[in-house]
Amino acid sequence: MGQTFEELIGLHLDDLYSAALCFTQDARRAEELLQQASIRAFHEYRRARDQDFRRTMLGALVSTYLQSERRLGRDPLAPATAPGEEILYATAGREFEPFPDPGTPGYRLLRNWIGRVWSLLDDGDRLILWLADVERLRHGIVGEMVGVPEEEARDRHYRARLMLSQAAGRALSERTAGGAEA
Amino acid sequence: MDCTEVKRVLWPADVLRVSDSELEAALEHAEDCPDCGHFLEADRRLARLIRESVPREPAPAELRERLYTALARERAGSPGPRRRFRFGRWPTVAGALAVGTVVGAAIYWWGGQGAMPSATAFAEDYLRRVVEQEALVSGDPQEVSAFFARELGVALPPPVVPGYELQRATICLMNGRRGGVVEYAAGDRSFSYYLVPQDRPVTRRGNRVDVRMVDDSVTDPPFALGRARGLGVATWWDEEHRHALVGDLPVAELERLAPLFIDATLRL
Numbered sequence: 139m140g141q142t143f144e145e146l147i148g149l150h151l152d153d154l155y156s157a158a159l160c161f162t163q164d165a166r167r168a169e170e171l172l173q174q175a176s177i178r179a180f181h182e183y184r185r186a187r188d189q190d191f192r193r194t195m196l197g198a199l200v201s202t203y204l205q206s207e208r209r210l211g212r213d214p215l216a217p218a219t220a221p222g223e224e225i226l227y228a229t230a231g232r233e234f235e236p237f238p239d240p241g242t243p244g245y246r247l248l249r250n251w252i253g254r255v256w257s258l259l260d261d262g263d264r265l266i267l268w269l270a271d272v273e274r275l276r277h278g279i280v281g282e283m284v285g286v287p288e289e290e291a292r293d294r295h296y297r298a299r300l301m302l303s304q305a306a307g308r309a310l311s312e313r314t315a316g317g318a319e320a
Numbered sequence: 321m322d323c324t325e326v327k328r329v330l331w332p333a334d335v336l337r338v339s340d341s342e343l344e345a346a347l348e349h350a351e352d353c354p355d356c357g358h359f360l361e362a363d364r365r366l367a368r369l370i371r372e373s374v375p376r377e378p379a380p381a382e383l384r385e386r387l388y389t390a391l392a393r394e395r396a397g398s399p400g401p402r403r404r405f406r407f408g409r410w411p412t413v414a415g416a417l418a419v420g421t422v423v424g425a426a427i428y429w430w431g432g433q434g435a436m437p438s439a440t441a442f443a444e445d446y447l448r449r450v451v452e453q454e455a456l457v458s459g460d461p462q463e464v465s466a467f468f469a470r471e472l473g474v475a476l477p478p479p480v481v482p483g484y485e486l487q488r489a490t491i492c493l494m495n496g497r498r499g500g501v502v503e504y505a506a507g508d509r510s511f512s513y514y515l516v517p518q519d520r521p522v523t524r525r526g527n528r529v530d531v532r533m534v535d536d537s538v539t540d541p542p543f544a545l546g547r548a549r550g551l552g553v554a555t556w557w558d559e560e561h562r563h564a565l566v567g568d569l570p571v572a573e574l575e576r577l578a579p580l581f582i583d584a585t586l587r588l
Contacts, residue, residue: 142497144391151387155379169383176387177394237365245369253373271370276335296331303366 143180146191154195160268161203163257171206175199196273200265200283207261214261215284215294229300233307248306251313255305263298270295321345326356333360334367388498389473395517396473464489468500468515474561476515478502479584481577484511492516499562511552511567511574513581518560543578545571554578561585 147154158168158175179198183189207214238244256264262284269280270291281291321329329346337343350356461478467489469475478486484504492499492514499516543556543563554565554574563585565574 144388144498147387147391148384151379151384152376155383156374156376159377160375165380169380169386172379172383173387173390177390180391180394232362234362234366237362240365240368249369249373252369253375256373256375267370268374270332271367272374299332299363299366299370302370 143183143191147176147195150192150195154199157196157268157272158199158203160256161199161261161265167206171199171203174206175202178202192273193275193279196269196275197283200269203265204284212261214265215286216262233303233310248310251309252302252306255302255309258305259298259301262294263301266291266294267298267302271299321349323349323353323356326350326353327359330356330360331363332367333363392473392498392517394473461486464502472498472500472515472517474500474515474517476500476502477584478513479580481580484509494562509567509569511565511569511577514562514564514566515585516562516564518557518562542582545575545578547571556582558585 141149154172154175155168158172159165162168162171175195175198178201179195182198183191183194204214234248238248256267259267265284266280269275269283270277275283277292277295278288280295281288284291286294326346326349329342330350350360461480464486465475465477472491478489480486481504484506487503487505487510489503490501492501494514494516497516497518499514501515502513504511504513543554545552545554547553550568551566552569552571552574554577556563556578563581565578565581567574569577
């Protein structure tokens with residue numbers, strides 16, 4: 139017999155809470171969001187138990203989050219680029235040249251700064267980045283979850299990586315400059 | 321294929337793709353192009369950094385409790401094929417079938433092959449509690465009922481058992497499922513009643529006793545009786561719950577007590 143919904147949610151709860159916290163950037167809202175999404179996913183999962191639990195739960199979390207944002211008059215997925223504007227696939231990672239090797243102090247410093255600048259991203263970028271890079275969902279699945287075509291999910295994912303790397307790059311530069319002045 | 325197109329095809333660099341002619345052309349270009357190679361390597365490293373840097377927070381313990389409580393309420397209140405047990409509604413043929421079910425269940429029950437909590441699991445939980453003295457709430461019947469409503473979504477009024485006093489109620493974890501336990505005592509004798517909500521309607525199998533299947537023409541008890549780990553155990557189930565009485569009591573005593581609980585739980 140498979141695990142119960144409660145067992146499964148217990149196993150994934152820390153990850154789901156981290157996701158909710160990342161989306162909302164607010165502990166109280168993250169808890170409310172997770173509770174609402176769990177009830178929603180519980181009913182979905184009860185109807186079709188052959189579904190992937192984590193994906194069902196993430197889908198419920200994302201749709202509940204987007205609904206709550208839209209009720210507040212915000213749309214995390216408002217168009218990020220003008221129609222027809224093409225994202226230039228050229229610059230990801232250039233902020234960190236030379237890119238430090240894993241295990242080196244520079245790498246650890248960079249990882250630390252990237253961790254800090256998640257909160258500086260737009261809500262939509264954070265959402266997409268979590269789904270595509272942390273959950274490692276394919277762009278087609280990400281698009282289904284957030285309600286955009288696969289190509290748009292892909293472009294938004296690229297943009298989010300770029301934004302994150304640029305924000306971390308800026309923060310590192312400022313720190314380095316500040317350190318030099320000091 | 322120029323560099324921009326190659327980057328479009330090969331991005332993100334950390335994802336496996338199904339090979340096709342476009343992909344092969346892009347890979348061929350990237351092998352010989354330092355700019356594209358550098359871009360892809362930087363992107364791979366960036367993706368790794370993003371995954372490693374993700375902000376993670378453990379869920380607060382209070383959230384976990386609230387979530388389980390909300391799910392228990394939802395489980396109790398959610399519409400579904402919830403048929404209530406009624407003695408006398410089944411035709412005589414069903415009654416005859418039920419006799420077979422009961423006898424079969426009594427034979428197979430102690431095989432303990434079912435995925436649901438076995439008699440041994442109930443007995444072991446009982447023994448753990450005796451050792452650990454894990455009391456959670458008082459023994460007041462109204463408080464117990466409210467406690468279970470809050471914790472399990474099941475407002476279970478503990479039945480009055482002649483000769484025994486209600487002692488306390490606790491929450492158990494039975495094969496990962498939260499259940500309720502009501503403890504009774506009389507002098508140096510004690511027993512516990514277990515109620516474990518099931519995740520989905522229970523399917524009929526050989527080692528179960530479904531109280532719904534018992535017609536009032538049936539004289540055999542609508543529960544299975546036996547001993548496990550030196551304790552007497554009576555078990556039965558309905559569509560959404562597993563029930564058990566466990567205690568250091570003679571089987572005959574459990575046989576006397578079980579109908580009181582079956583009657584009470586039919587009102588759930």
